[in-house]
Amino acid sequence: MLAGSSPQAPLFAGGRPGTLKLVVLMALAIMLMLTDRQRGFLIEVRAKALALTAPIYQLAALPALAYESARFAVADRAGLAEQNRALKEALLTAQTELTQWRAQAAAVTRVEEQLALADRQQLESTLVRIVDVDLDPFRHRLLLDRGSADGLERGDGLIDAFGVVGQVSAAGEHTAFAILITDPSHALPVEVSRNGLKSIAYGTGDATSLMLPNLPQNTELAVGDRLLTTDVGGRFPAGIPVAEITSIERPTDAPFASAYARPLSALGRNRELLAVKPIVWVGPPEP
């Protein structure tokens, strides 16, 4: 077996390693990676491919699902009662907050109407579940059980009860990939709730921190400030909590300060998320 490669099908058959083939395939792979990063036509390709792989995820998630339901079946009464009580309490708190929130929102609307500034917007949302499969423990990605058939699209925001979780990065027919706000390739325009200061929160790759680089040295930001979404990016409705500032660095030898913030959402530890559409502007009010 000297020249092991078969004469027909030279590119995709086996045989002795051809250096030319190696170089060609490596170049092809690198080109693919670059194209994928530039977000070109590959989005379509990925969406199509996701339709094919969807059943595989369902299958892979089965053991965990079975474990979950088995645990639920044998969970003792006391545990369930305790959980029930905690949930009721949480609901009550949430409702109280909601009532206050509504009152405030009404006040804000009144003021805005007086200023003739009210931008009417609609919020469309879908409840999605996280499919429990292991994509890569060192990456900040999720798999969702809804896809384009349920109205999900690339760019939809994902939020949970506590704040922003991430965004849909690719949507197949019945599954979608999501990227968490802590992924290093994610950036989110934010606004400080206290004074309306605007900035951008970048993921750091660490599940417990976001970074706000390039702040002016005399920034008014303070530890404990809450960051909310703004309508600058157009991806999230404004005013959803994102993170809380944990530390501010003002290096003396650099022109800019930077701040770190802890995400407020449970970042995928809870199984249900809400997917929200990018803001749909109904239009300015009639003059």
Next chain:
Amino acid sequence: MSMRPLRGTYHLFLAAVAVSLFVALLPMPLWLAVLKPTMLALVLCYFALEEPEIAGLGHAFLLGLVADILYGGLLGEHALRMVILVYLTLRFRHRLRFFPVWQQAGAVFALLLNDRVLDLWIRLLGGAPWPPLPFWLAPLSGMLAWPWVFLLLDSLRLRRRQAQRTRTP
């Protein structure tokens, strides 16, 4: 020795690849997930050693692409890594094949470590920060898994080969 790969062996190859791709998706606790070796790499390594007619660079590329789509990473990332892994394995195949299994495991560790470095390089270029130390555990667990993967695949392959040979004299 210079025989065309048997049909049964090809089916075994596809089955092993499918299982390895699938196993990687199974959810597990984080401490275990971190230890999980790249099973696709081990399977490709085995077939590149024993059945180079099947596990060529082209197959490595295509299967790498399948892995990329399945795991939602950058398209082409696994493809690049698997092509390089299979190339190196094929390159040193004649030496590796006559190593005892434990020594082979050492070589596999080197291959997997190289693969991990490539992985790291792609991540860093993508803007990811330096990963935590457990990132380097996977090649180690891959080395420990190698003898078992080798023995399992070897026995399956030889059994198929024998069955086929008795059928077609």
